[in-house]
Amino acid sequence: xxxxxxxxxxxxxxxxxxxxxxxxxxxxxxxxxxxxxxxxxxxxxxxxxxxxxxxxxxxxxxxxxxxxxxxxxxxxxxxxxxxxxxxxxxxxxxxxxxxxxxxxxxxxxxxxxxxxxxxx
Amino acid sequence: xxxxxxxxxxxxxxxxxxxxxxxxxxxxxxxxxxxxxxxxxxxxxxxxxxxxxxxxxxxxxxxxxxxxxxxxxxxxxxxxxxxxxxxxxxxxxxxxxxxxxxxxxxxxxxx
Numbered sequence: 566x567x568x569x570x571x572x573x574x575x576x577x578x579x580x581x582x583x584x585x586x587x588x589x590x591x592x593x594x595x596x597x598x599x600x601x602x603x604x605x606x607x608x609x610x611x612x613x614x615x616x617x618x619x620x621x622x623x624x625x626x627x628x629x630x631x632x633x634x635x636x637x638x639x640x641x642x643x644x645x646x647x648x649x650x651x652x653x654x655x656x657x658x659x660x661x662x663x664x665x666x667x668x669x670x671x672x673x674x675x676x677x678x679x680x681x682x683x684x685x
Numbered sequence: 686x687x688x689x690x691x692x693x694x695x696x697x698x699x700x701x702x703x704x705x706x707x708x709x710x711x712x713x714x715x716x717x718x719x720x721x722x723x724x725x726x727x728x729x730x731x732x733x734x735x736x737x738x739x740x741x742x743x744x745x746x747x748x749x750x751x752x753x754x755x756x757x758x759x760x761x762x763x764x765x766x767x768x769x770x771x772x773x774x775x776x777x778x779x780x781x782x783x784x785x786x787x788x789x790x791x792x793x794x795x796x
């Protein structure tokens with residue numbers, strides 16, 4: 566059974582780069598079944614899809630964030646990562662990672678999430 | 686871009702039935718599957734309905750999902766409401782090409 570866990574700094578300064586890692590256990594990130602996704606949720610607000618990656622490196626990004634987002638995959642470590650550049654307070658959120666189930670294109674299971682605060 | 690619209694909040698009494706809607710902005714909502722997630726305070730979302738109407742194992746059959754093509758909307762229905770059902774509920778779909786989208790979320794109050 567897949568389990569995912571987000572890790573990284575909980576505090577990032579404005580204008581700097583947010584970097585997070587998602588570690589996958591209970592399965593291989595090179596599985597042909599899944600894309601791997603990032604989703605975020607600002608405090609008190611709804612969910613926003615950030616982007617997805619396949620183990621080959623193929624990516625899809627939310628157009629609203631595309632100019633600032635890079636998602637990478639690290640197959641030897643069974644991890645994938647998120648980089649978001651030029652952050653502002655509006656990027657303060659809980660960031661989740663999850664695999665995308667084939668067929669219905671749904672996210673499951675979700676990692677526990679990590680709160681990233683953008684503040685000086 | 687494709688958008689999904691949900692009511693901000695709904696409320697109902699224990700034991701009753703409530704329905705939460707999710708309306709697509711363009712195209713046919715029936716063209717791609719709709720999922721529903723439950724999120725309790727302080728927790729990550731979890732799936733209660735996938736592929737329009739399928740329940741993951743462990744989700745009670747009080748939860749059901751449907752699609753209404755005439756109104757271009759999906760619905761989550763919870764019957765026999767329990768206080769433990771109080772949570773935020775999000776619908777989610779995919780534009781069939783390159784874009785995954787969530788609805789804005791509905792806060793369910795069971796009072």
